[in-house]
Amino acid sequence: MQFRVTLEYDGANYSGWQLQAGPDSIQARIEAALTKLFGSMIRVRGAGRTDAGVHARGQVAAFTAPRPFDAAELKRALNALLPPDIAVLDAAAVDDSFDARRDARSRVYEYRVLNQQWRSAFDFRHAWLVRDALDDAAMNAAAAAFVGEHDFAAFRSLGSEEKTTVRRVYRSEWRRDGAILIYRVEATAFLRHMVRAMVGAMVEVGRGKLTPDGIAMLLERRDRALVPAAAPPEGLFLIEVRY
Amino acid sequence: MQFRVTLEYDGANYSGWQLQAGPDSIQARIEAALTKLFGSMIRVRGAGRTDAGVHARGQVAAFTAPRPFDAAELKRALNALLPPDIAVLDAAAVDDSFDARRDARSRVYEYRVLNQQWRSAFDFRHAWLVRDALDDAAMNAAAAAFVGEHDFAAFRSLGSEEKTTVRRVYRSEWRRDGAILIYRVEATAFLRHMVRAMVGAMVEVGRGKLTPDGIAMLLERRDRALVPAAAPPEGLFLIEVRY
Numbered sequence: 481m482q483f484r485v486t487l488e489y490d491g492a493n494y495s496g497w498q499l500q501a502g503p504d505s506i507q508a509r510i511e512a513a514l515t516k517l518f519g520s521m522i523r524v525r526g527a528g529r530t531d532a533g534v535h536a537r538g539q540v541a542a543f544t545a546p547r548p549f550d551a552a553e554l555k556r557a558l559n560a561l562l563p564p565d566i567a568v569l570d571a572a573a574v575d576d577s578f579d580a581r582r583d584a585r586s587r588v589y590e591y592r593v594l595n596q597q598w599r600s601a602f603d604f605r606h607a608w609l610v611r612d613a614l615d616d617a618a619m620n621a622a623a624a625a626f627v628g629e630h631d632f633a634a635f636r637s638l639g640s641e642e643k644t645t646v647r648r649v650y651r652s653e654w655r656r657d658g659a660i661l662i663y664r665v666e667a668t669a670f671l672r673h674m675v676r677a678m679v680g681a682m683v684e685v686g687r688g689k690l691t692p693d694g695i696a697m698l699l700e701r702r703d704r705a706l707v708p709a710a711a712p713p714e715g716l717f718l719i720e721v722r723y
Numbered sequence: 724m725q726f727r728v729t730l731e732y733d734g735a736n737y738s739g740w741q742l743q744a745g746p747d748s749i750q751a752r753i754e755a756a757l758t759k760l761f762g763s764m765i766r767v768r769g770a771g772r773t774d775a776g777v778h779a780r781g782q783v784a785a786f787t788a789p790r791p792f793d794a795a796e797l798k799r800a801l802n803a804l805l806p807p808d809i810a811v812l813d814a815a816a817v818d819d820s821f822d823a824r825r826d827a828r829s830r831v832y833e834y835r836v837l838n839q840q841w842r843s844a845f846d847f848r849h850a851w852l853v854r855d856a857l858d859d860a861a862m863n864a865a866a867a868a869f870v871g872e873h874d875f876a877a878f879r880s881l882g883s884e885e886k887t888t889v890r891r892v893y894r895s896e897w898r899r900d901g902a903i904l905i906y907r908v909e910a911t912a913f914l915r916h917m918v919r920a921m922v923g924a925m926v927e928v929g930r931g932k933l934t935p936d937g938i939a940m941l942l943e944r945r946d947r948a949l950v951p952a953a954a955p956p957e958g959l960f961l962i963e964v965r966y
Contacts, residue, residue, distance in 0.1 A: 488844040535845075559842060567844040599802060601731040601810040602778075606845075 486570040513561035533713035608715035614686035621692035622685040636671035679711035729813040756804035776956035851958035857929035864935035879914035922954035
């Protein structure tokens with residue numbers, strides 16, 4: 481019997497989603513809770529891997545339960561067993577053919593930039609503090625350059641092993657909420673560090689150190705060495721996985 | 724040379740404002756940063772004492788510096804020396820007669836209630852999770868009963884040593900922002916645990932277990948034993964101290 485769970489987590493205290501990142505991974509915590517609940521070792525499969533410090537408001541994972549279980553009770557039981565910074569938002573029984581990763585049609589991420597002179601005692605785990613004045617309009621022009629099908633070879637971390645570095649971006653835009661600038665991007669899938677590399681480049685546009693046209697050039701040149709430093713992980717949230 | 728600093732802090736990892744609460748108090752951290760900066764022991768005086776787990780967006784404290792210092796540089800230096808969950812929002816030179824506590828005309832607090840069925844992986848350090856449906860209108864009627872001059876003897880913790888338990892409340896109201904209910908209260912001053920006791924009682928009104936009229940009765944009776952349990956500290960924020 482397969483279940484799909486939708487998860488929210490504050491990644492600040494974890495080494496990332498995947499088990500290989502060690503005992504402090506989100507996956508390890510979820511597997512530990514499931515193992516406690518069912519009395520046998522259970523493996524979960526996530527829709528996407530989030531890095532150390534990256535958060536989720538709608539990560540999706542699936543696992544096979546060794547015995548029947550009511551979905552609403554599963555949600556309650558897991559929330560009772562998981563640490564306070566990992567929460568189950570939804571649990572549902574799904575067909576055994578469901579594959580959390582391969583069946584996903586798109587993923588939505590958000591990146592939060594705190595754009596003010598002084599640091600915040602509250603937002604430092606959930607936003608990137610950028611003290612320089614940022615030009616929102618230029619950042620939105622830069623964001624638009626990512627929409628469509630592109631080879632993102634330059635916007636990723638080295639060591640990624642992907643068959644192709646071509647991805648389709650459906651939506652890419654910034655909005656401002658007071659001192660917070662929020663970038664929202666939806667794509668078929670993302671390469672490792674892709675959103676953070678995109679944000680790093682767009683913030684350089686916002687600072688006036690790169691033009692919006694420069695983004696199209698960086699995509700075309702496919703040379704990582706030309707792309708500005710990636711934005712730090714604490715501003716990144718996996719918002720939704722769409723099926 | 725006296726300075727007034729306006730502070731923001733996430734109280735989740737601290738034992739409260741005052742030094743007596745131990746080395747993990749906010750006051751101890753600020754005094755340690757000042758002592759490092761000036762090379763001699765410096766005592767700060769806060770406008771109000773916040774308990775363990777209580778946050779501030781506008782705590783005010785004052786101290787006497789042993790030598791002249793530029794206020795803008797003081798802000799930058801302190802922010803560099805303090806931990807990331809304590810930030811200086813403002814620093815200004817003030818007259819030696821300024822007394823952060825006695826000169827305050829009023830204090831503004833906010834209390835955040837997360838009113839939803841499921842727990843949140845993000846808000847658990849900054850809001851009280853109340854799963855029961857709450858009647859906003861009844862809670863606002865209850866809040867109105869606190870406005871004016873009242874004896875708050877029933878709405879405080881035992882062991883408070885205050886000359887009088889009479890306080891004047893200028894403003895007391897709830898607003899809703901999605902699943903978050905925010906209570907804002909301004910008064911001349913507050914007794915220990917007073918806001919949390921008031922919120923605990925108003926949430927009972929929201930649950931339908933107490934009527935708005937019951938609040939006036941609780942004030943009149945001045946009996947702590949009749950007042951419902953105080954709300955937990957994590958939802959409370961000292962927002963502003965007015966002079």
